[in-house]
Amino acid sequence: MEATLKKNRIDLMKPFRKYWEKFYKRFADGSLGTKLSYFIFGAGNLYHKQIIKGLLFLVLQIAIILFMVLCPTINSTPYGYKALLNLPMKNVVEGGAFDPLTGEFSHGSNCKLIILFGFVTIAVIAIYFILWDKNIDSSFKADMDLKVGKKPTTFKEDLAELLDSKFHITMLTPTLIACLVFTVLPTVFMIALAFTTYNDPDMNELGTNLFHWNGIQNFISVFTGEGSLGVEIHNRFLPVLGWTFIWAVFATLTCYFGGIVLALLINKKGLKGKKLFRTIFILTIAIPQFISLLAVRNILGEYGPVNALLQNLGWISQPIGFLGLHPNDSESLAKVMVIIINMWVGIPYTMLMTSGILMNIPADLYEAAKVDGASTFKMFTKITLPYVIFITTPYLISSFIGNLNSFNSVFLLTGGGPTYIGYQAGGTDLLVTWLYKLTIDQGSYNTGAVIGIFTFLITATITLVTYRRSKAYNEEDTFQ
């Protein structure tokens, strides 16, 4: 027992130990230039007469140090070391943030920007250390080249390398930068908001609101109903979570099997007009959903043709609220309608995907089954279905996750309704539409972020359990 523990600890420390060894070894074995580059970026490159590269490193180092020391300020909120000092948000007051240098409160800044700029500053510090590592690497490589009798690479050769052995750096850098700024930073920012008191519906504009960290209070509040988020969120959380799961299961299964059946029908032997039928269904994919789903909403609406028809036939006296657009409408009817109408959206996708797979099923399987006297239905359940399911399992999982986060069907059809007075989530609201309402409509950013984190935890768990076990993930390399 102790031995395994010890072994585990050593494994954990391994990357650090390895890095330390590399760090130490390069300092001990490196030339004077390499030793210098531990302190001055590019010194090693300059020492090896790689002037442009060395200057580039040096300029970047100076720029980052200036950024950290001078603390450029936007909307009265500083970057640099002041941003780090502000990050605990201990001394913020209405309309301003504490300035540690003057001991006064600067006006107009706000906690949202303090968090944002704090994270940007942390990212800049991380970049500083990456550059530090790269600059030592670069100098040490030149040392090694000299040792084996080669000349250190020129700037031109370095550039040429970016198109060959380091081509991935050239190709990935634009995406990496764009993703860090517009995907990773916003996501980290929102995760941080989940641990704050930023829940003020009336003040969403820049420069008007203040909040502070409150640890995991919000998460506790969702489960107990007491404290920061209030009892409404607690009361609606489990029903919305439950409905989200029911929705995802039904939406996935109905569209999946509906699509397979439709593909079988269209690909039936001897059927003419395959292309026409297929085009009809693709048409519904091509039309933006806000058009087609709003049309459905209109058709099923209070004054729409369906209610008019039923009234003219004398079957009903009052319009039926199919989509729960009024508070008194039936919640279960709205739920059923959303799932049914979603089939209209989802079936064509599965049909397209399975069509190709169906044509690839070896024909001799069916021949053999026919000889044995199997019925069409039996062939479907014993040959077609297992074959299709086997191949499309990854799609089934990803479409389940997609449905957990599906927005359009619910938002455009029911708008989450029927709504309950005093509650923020209506009868058909999914976690994601609730998240939208909380952040965009109500400005309850911390609640929205908490809901978002729960959604992430659910999808991440499903992905971890299924994907990481699957061949597609583990043998992704060898598949080619």
Next chain:
Amino acid sequence: MMNNKKVKSQSRNAKTSLALTYLILILLGIVWLIPLVWIVLSAFRCEYQADGTFIGTVTSNYFPKAYGLKNFADLFTARYYGVDNAFPKWMLNTLIIAAVDCVISTFLVLSVAYCISKLRFRMRKPFMNMAMVIGLFPSFMSMIAIYFLLKSIGLTGNPTHPEYSVIGLILAYSAGAGLGFQVAKGFFDVIPNALVESAKLDGCTNFKIFRKIILPLAKPIIIYQALMSFTGPWMDFIFAKVIIGADNAPYWTVSVGLYSLLFGTHPDTNLFTQFAAGCVIVAIPIVTLFMFLQKYYVEGVTAGAVKG
């Protein structure tokens, strides 16, 4: 004799089952077309009340009693949300955003997919894992943060330069595009590695291999990606509204504009037929594109399904 009878009954069976299939498919086809037909009918609906006022909404008669082009004429000249000729402006904005986003996104996706599929480097697996983890967060969660971010650099509907919001929206659409590399990667995986290896033996650099070998072979996936990123801005009505701003009507995209006719700050149910006319105009180019490029679309979707 017996055998003959059996064959006959079998062929009769096949015939009835084929007829049944036709029946089901035609019924399904009608169900699938109803909403689209409904929008087109509403767009051409041209009815007046007894006192001469135009009826812009759906009344309980199922098929329009009169048809005309008034909705289209009104749509192009009307003043919505205080903007003259709003609809043509929205169309133009969307066209610009879609075109730029299409170029940037396709380039990013192709470059990432090629690297992940055909090159081997230290950060490859961590990058793929990062893309997966980021993809698991609901995009609506970070949407408001992207808005804050763009606002802090003045790329949303700020009072002095409202037109910058178009740049902000393009950034928001295309910045994350590189993370959606899975379909293109699946496509590149199928290109034999031997092709790349032999080119390397001939002294080709990775850049040259990408340009001379991979890109010419990648035409279907380029078209698929371009189609996806070009049609995206025409279909999205949430992101655009948040980034450009609810009070920045001259720079809305067409979907935000049309959606706002029915559900905006000044919703007007009497504009339903004009909304429908707008939908028809938006749908025509997108549907045409889809129909022409159907082959590539199906190819892309299928590649995505099998590789996951």
